[in-house]
Amino acid sequence: MKSKITLKELAKLLNVSVSTVSKALHDSPEISPKTAERVKELAKLHNYRPNPVAVNLKRSKTGTIGVVIPNISNSFFARVLSGIEAQAQEKNQQVITYISNESIERERQICDMLTSGLVDGVLIAVSEETQKKQEYDHLFSLVDYDIPLVLYDRINIDIPADKVGVDDEKSFFDATNYFISRGVKNIGLASAIHHVGIGKLRIKGYEKALAGENEQHLACSTVPEELRKKIKSLLTKDKVQALLCTDFESTILATRIAYEENIQVPSQLKLIGYIGREVAEFLTPSLSYIEQHPVEVGSKAMEILNNRLEGNYKPGQFKESIIATSLVHLESTKF
Template sequence: MKSKATLKELAKELGVSTSTVSKALSDSPEISEVTKRKIKEFAQLRNYKPNSVAKNLKNKRTHTIGVILPNILNPFFAKVFSGIEKYANKRGYNLITCTSNESLTKEKQMLEMLDNGAIDGFVLALAKETQKENNLEHLKQVIKGGTPIVLFDRIANELKCDKVIVDDYESGFHATQYLIDTGCKRIAIVSTIENSSVGDLRAKGYFEALAKNQRDSDSDLILLAQEEKEFDSKIEALLDEKPDGIFALNEHVSVATMKLALKKGFRIPDDLSIIGFADGLWSRRMTPSLSTVSQHAPEIGQKAAELLIERIEQEIDSEELIVYKTEIIKTELRKRDSVRKL
């Protein structure tokens, strides 16, 4: 049995855009009869079956957005999704949501599955594995095929698409500076998101703040990992070095660090001040409550959906005329009971 070709594969093999193939197969008057005949014959040869739902929709749009999240259990990504959903529904768009589970392979599969006329565009944050391996070909192919993408949070600067980020570098700098201003002398940094774009920028802010205040970084106070494997034992070893301040680069790590510090007898914030990243329920319900850098996740989701829908509904014939945007959402340091007061 012949394998069924996708719209994207037809376009690639014929050397034309997916839009041209789609219009030809729909008998659009915009396409010449010669080109239509050529594309239809090739589609039949390649056993192409059109998406029947998308084919019959007005304006050749599905009014559906594909959302790919690295981890739906992460409160930050769940809040971003709520922002995407609220704005998309307001504009009359539906969502198809998938999770990559931080896997490059699954991210590729989700993109390929949906990029066949089922959706008008994608909103996604890159999987950890995608950023670690810096493998972006699957995303470049989607963009080249004419499907718009908006990246948020974890991005790749080399991809030609719209992006929504927070001021990760400035956030890392200001959080560390606040710990310094409140009298912390031995400030540790803890992360399980090393080699992600956001983790690298937050860490850079930490090191810059130390340097600006003429503080040397101490290797015994640096725990930058790519995953949570054996995390508790590594944190316990770091706490044995008696830090008086900790900047944790993601929420799960900050909560776990505080729990272990309390278990080891640290008085927070008298002996140890802790600032985390993201601002979920865990942070507010801890005792003492955890100070965090709030990313305003719903606002990130809303802006990402806004940029994508604007791109979908924009009529631009030449890619050379497209000006891509990078929107920066300002963060906020929420000072709770886990840090000393100025």
């Protein structure tokens, strides 16, 4: 009998990515017929097939959806969950929520449980550690076992799955241009998530807007004390006139440092943060922010998953939905 083989081993033998193998086996139109044929021939040669227990369990519906949240300290994900729950209730579905705590090991444990036939489909925002290490085998296992998967929020990952996110790059492109159009030349950016997909896209939008005509002023670090020092340098040495913050941590640090250094917002410094209105409106001064419409993100992710479960999408063809963000002006961007 020919030995079994994993997706990762198939990819290594073919000298292609795991994503390419998975897409080929699921008849994705992204893969050329020649490559798909090579993958399928080798898979057949090595008796490759998904876990038969998981496949058998998936033949019956459970009425349950698995939702993986990376952390509970960010209110964005609580609001995403409310959108998911609302859609699930309309379909009389139950939602089981798991928290990865931004840990790849915990995320792997969760995916192992989800491949046992507990749920009909999975919605997941991939952990920061998973993105940093770029190790996605546990996510491919869900695809491999034919469990419908929707990535939400953190979607800049090459996995054959449906995706729902926001226009991260455009949001910072537009925010940077907002300052440029009002004559602000010294514009800075602070980030604690520069190493993951959404952070990279926001920084890319900032850099595109500057387009070499204005000097870049970046303060990026995953270490809080180091990030504090870098933001302080932007405000006191570079004397940026406006600062864009890509995430909650950098936003709160920037507002605190401005207060400590007696830098007046908005007369001396304009601020825009990637935080929710429930925090932005209660800061002093109130903080202009980029609204990501998390309830809509959750609702759309659940809608797409149910369409997949009901067979409304062709196998191998995946839906990607991008929700437009909004720049909400409060006191911190007044001119």
